[in-house]
Amino acid sequence: MEQTQLTNSLQTYFNRLGHDIDLSILTLPVEVHSLSKGDYLFQQGDVASNFYFLSTGLVRYVSVSDEGKEFTQSFVKGPSVIGSTKSMVTKSKASFGIQALEESIVLSYPWTAFYEQMREDKNFLEFYVKLLERIFISKEERESAFMKHSAERRYLDFCVAFPELKDTIQQQQIASYIGITPVALSRIRQKLKLC
Amino acid sequence: MEQTQLTNSLQTYFNRLGHDIDLSILTLPVEVHSLSKGDYLFQQGDVASNFYFLSTGLVRYVSVSDEGKEFTQSFVKGPSVIGSTKSMVTKSKASFGIQALEESIVLSYPWTAFYEQMREDKNFLEFYVKLLERIFISKEERESAFMKHSAERRYLDFCVAFPELKDTIQQQQIASYIGITPVALSRIRQKLKLC
DNA sequence: GATATCGCTTAACTTAGGTTAATTCCTTTC
DNA sequence: GAAAGGAATTAACCTAAGTTAAGCGATATC
Incomplete structure (x- = not known):
């Protein structure tokens, strides 16, 4: 399939959010991951230094404690950017995995090369800023809920x-x-x- | 005191982190907050839509539950950018306050005007991206610690x-x-x- | 169509941490 | 220097949630 066809959903996503970003400047090949229910995009401990875009589907971020207990950090429905910011940015091991809860389609680019090309585009930087702000705010709210509310309330x-x-x-x-x-x-x- | 003298510590902070940002393009007045131990920079519930820079000192982010219980979200030592990303970006009420634990000096700019001017500078955008990445990663790690470890371990x-x-x-x-x-x-x- | 398997419920018991309160120790403040 | 307030400790008691395990439907497998 053509590159532009594959990246169509990502281009649409950018446009819908009001960011005038032109993906066609990329000289990088996009990778397509087709996930079945239960499949992992990557596992906790993997170095997942890619920019991932969940085109369609539903995933959860799941981390496992030393004692083997699972903890779901969040649920994300496509279309949405997903991945481990830490692993992506620092090339360290991800502290969680991403598991599909439904049939899902994910596009990915290796982050470093992707960022090197996209950083030239101020519109992309502003999109990325807004993305980070958004996920940060949701984490801030979740932390607050955890500290302030009982399990029943949560x-x-x-x-x-x-x-x-x-x-x-x-x-x-x-x-x-x-x-x-x-x-x-x-x-x-x-x-x-x-009650 | 002259504007440039006041903002010296912020300029130095940018430079040390390797970001070539020129603050002198700003036509905005900087505000200086001098906090004594125990003072609040802002309280939970305030709209704190400023860009705050803790030049020297030590603060904690503290949120209070409906039942009046305090929870410290983090400790930050200057020099460092501080504040509520959510309140700053969305002009909503901050879900926590910032309290000085030592004598502290804080500089601030109203965020919207500050960002409008600084966004023209790609170097600033990249600094801001790195900042968001950093605080996000530390939140990610803290969340993980909370879920995976006992109070003793924490x-x-x-x-x-x-x-x-x-x-x-x-x-x-x-x-x-x-x-x-x-x-x-x-x-x-x-x-x-x-033991 | 019988039988594993998996998800959910319920019960009995344990445990970490919350609550309240008394005691001691340290700072302030007058 | 006495008194008062705040911080930490300790103890006794309570509660939410973890653990283990039994039972019960569903769904899936042969």
């Missing part, structure tokens, strides 16, 4: 924030997102039913 | 990460940083002493 907040996920993904994944065990979530749901 | 990590703070700030502030009560921290320290 569950209720989740249901409001992701109404479409509430009934489509597994409860254990919701539990790992709000930072408790599936058993504890089941108890909370039981208690809420009674 | 205390030990704190001692390694902030050796100079360990003995200079109050234990209740350390406790609020690692997300437990002062009583619980005291218990942990007691237990560690026995």
Whole structure:
């Protein structure tokens, strides 16, 4: 398939957000990843120094503790830029993996080469600034929720924030997102039913 | 005092980080905040849409829950850019306040006007990108530590990460940083002493 | 169509950490 | 130097959530 056809969805994404970015200046080959439900784009511990664009689908960021417990850091629905900023920028091992929860299509470029070419475009820099601001703000809000609210409240907040996920993904994944065990979530749901 | 003299420390900060940014293009007046120990630069709930530069001193980001419990999100030593990205970018109320833990000097510019002028400078955009990347990565690591480690481990990590703070700030502030009560921290320290 | 397998629930028990309060120790302040 | 307030410790008690395990539907596999 032609490069421009493949990158169409990314170009559209930029345009929709109001950023006048021309991808055709890139001399880099884009890579296409087709993920089935359950597949990992990359695993925790991999060096994932790519710029990833989730064209369609749904993924979760999942990190595993030394004791083997899974924790879901976030859910992301396409179209959206995804990936580990840390791994991308510092070429270090990612502290989480990205797993598809549905059939998903992901485009990627090696970050360093991509940034070297795109940084010439002030519009791209401004897009990237806005992207970082956005993901930072959402992390700020999540941290605050974790510190300030109980697990029960975090569950209720989740249901409001992701109404479409509430009934489509597994409860254990919701539990790992709000930072408790599936058993504890089941108890909370039981208690809420009674109210 | 002259504008250029006031902004000297910020100019030096940019230069040290290797960013060729010329502040003298700014037609904006800089504001200087002189904080005593305990003073707030801004409080949670204020709209703090300024670009703040902590020239010298030490601050903490502190948020308070509905029940009145304090939580310290981070400690920052000058020289460093500080502030609430969310409040700055979206002109919304800050979800935390910034409190000086020592005598501190802070410079500030209103963000919108500052960004409008500085965005013309690609070097500034790249500095701002690097700044966002850095604070994002540190948030990513903190989130991970919170999910993966016990309070005891988080205390030990704190001692390694902030050796100079360990003995200079109050234990209740350390406790609020690692997300437990002062009583619980005291218990942990007691237990560690026995080992 | 029988049988694993997986996700969820429920129960019983354990544990980390919260709550309250008393005690001591240190600073301030007058 | 006495008094008062704040910080840390310690103890007793409580609660939310973790752990383990049994049971129960679903769905998938042969």
